[in-house]
Amino acid sequence: MWCSRIVCGACPATTPVIDPITTTATTATISWTATGGTSTKLYITTDSNDFNHNCAGTNFCVFKGNAPASPYTVTGLTPGVKYYVKVLNSYVQGQQSCNTEATADFTTSCTLIAPPSLSMKVGDPSQAFVVNLNPNNTGLTVGFVATPSGIIDFSTNQGNAGNGYQTNISAVAAGPTTITSFVTNPSCQAQTSVNITNNNAGAWWQVKDADLSANGDINSSVPDGQYFDLDGSGGYPGVPTYSSASNLTNTNVSLNSKWLAQSTTVGSKNYDYQFFANQVPTDTVTTTIPNGNVDGSFFESGGTLSYGYYWYKYTGSGTNLSIDTPVNLTGTDRKVILLVEGTGLTIKGNINLTDGREFFGAFVNGAIDVDPLVTSLEGIYLADSTFSTGAGNTKLTVRGSVATYGGTFLQRDLATGAGNTGPAELFEYAPDQILMFPTRLGARKISWKEIAP
Structure with missing residues (x-):
């Protein structure tokens, strides 16, 4: 007063x-x-x-x-x-x-508007978590905390106005947790219930831009939101064709085309090892592989160019030919043909090519077994018996073609680490390998015509 x-x-x-x-x-x-x-x-x-x-x-x-x-x-x-x-x-x-x-x-008070709940699986891609302040106040910062911790990770524990008050959430462990979004002064908050589950998708495989033909079943445990046959650079996938049964549907076979066919494939001729071996011209210069273990570098140089290709042959008696280290043909412009007769082939290293420049083709009288540590194969692979990818937890990518007469065994499983959100095996069509396939190994036809004297 x-x-x-x-x-x-x-x-x-x-x-x-x-x-x-x-x-x-x-x-x-x-x-x-x-x-x-x-x-x-x-x-x-x-x-x-x-x-x-x-x-x-x-x-x-x-x-x-x-x-x-x-x-x-x-x-x-x-x-x-x-x-x-x-x-x-x-x-x-x-x-x-x-x-x-x-x-x-x-x-003055604030009102935070947050999603009431959300669910994710361990290994799912991170997703944006956005809350809104009503009315908006660009001078405030929204914080985020999860209780209990250890279930999810935040990309940042603070969100600023702009495109909403946002953080990105990654699921790292299964279990329930609660996200509390809050403003400290004034005090307002919102809570979101979160449930993280394990990714229970089984091991699955995928093709890209590739036709697939099986005189049996085609099955792949494609997770929700994924597709079995991806579009290639031309904008279309391939056509999976099976004769017996398939668990693929029009919701997961491909994004747009939904191509999936049930049809029996019957050929009058077997294009097996013996067929291709018989096509090799008799005057072809072939390098003999002397023993059952060879380094990948063996194919990177040497040999004799014959009909535009370097030809190699191994003849065994039950013991596989083993390529013990990677074959790196990139930059060499070499086109390599490997014939394995009387036995199978074990591949223990990646086989890499430059797209459109090098070629690798393996024609095997037995089985092709891929080591679990191999992650990349390029070229064309034919097995009279089976093609096995090896029981491992790393992804195998094959850019090229695989043909077998005894079946394909897909043994990879990415259940450890990020889980089976991605395919354990990916087979991608390689048109350059088809275009560089040796014409000498193709089917030759003779047309007989009577000519008037």
């Missing part, structure tokens, strides 16, 4: 009483009681200095002047901002004037 006379008594203007202030995100309702005065003024500001000087000459006040009737609701406030309130009760009568005042403060 203050007064303007040298001798003053009690100020008739009583000290105002400000009731608890109720707020929303953009409004505040202020009630007060002030008696005995001749006038009452109200000041509402976001600056404490401004507040102390009764909003004199500043731009922080949202209201200043004669107080309206109590209660008064001020609108157009900013969410999550602290405001200062002063009620000034003044008495002026003759030479006597005095004031009493009361102060208070409040912070």
Whole structure:
């Protein structure tokens, strides 16, 4: 209280009483009681200095002047901002004037809108988690915390306004957890129930831009949201054709074309090892592989160019030919043909080519067994018996063609690590390998025609 006379008594203007202030995100309702005065003024500001000087000459006040009737609701406030309130009760009568005042403060509330729940599987791609502040306030930061921890990871534990208050979530372990999205000042929060499950998809395989023909079944445990036959660079997948049964459907066989055919494939001729061996011209210069173990570098240089190809042959008696290290033909422009007679072939290293420049073809009288550590094969592979990918937990990519007369055994399983969200084996069509296939190994036809003398 203050007064303007040298001798003053009690100020008739009583000290105002400000009731608890109720707020929303953009409004505040202020009630007060002030008696005995001749006038009452109200000041509402976001600056404490401004507040102390009764909003004199500043731009922080949202209201200043004669107080309206109590209660008064001020609108157009900013969410999550602290405001200062002063009620000034003044008495002026003759030479006597005095004031009493009361102060208070409040912070506008905020409302966070978050998804009520979400579900993910371990190993799924991370997904955006967005909450909205209503109304939006670019000056605030939303935090994120998960309880219990260890189920999910956040890319960041804070989200700023822009494209929503966002973080990215990765599922790292199975179990339930709760995401609490929060603003510290003002205090508001929202909770999201999260359930993370293991990815129970079985091991599966995939082809790209590739036709597939089986005189039996075609089965692949394609997870939801994935497709068995991917489009190639031309914008189309291949056509899977089976004779008996398939678990593929038009929802997972391919994205757009949905091509899937049941048909029996019957040929009058077996294009097996013996067929191709018989096609080799008798004057072909062939390099003999002397023993059952050979390094991949053996095929990278040497040999004799014959009919545009380097020809290699191994003849065994039950013991597989083993290529013990990678075959890297990239940049060599070599076209290699490998004939394995009387036994099978074991591949223990990657076989890599430059697309459109090198060729590799393995024609095997027995089985082709791929080591579990091999991750990449390129070329054309024919086995009179079986083609086995090897029981491992790394992905095998074959860019080329595989043909067998005893079946294909897909043994990879990515269940460890990221899980089976991706295919354990991927077979991709390689048109360059088809175009570079040696014409000398193709079927030759002779047309007989009687010519008049």
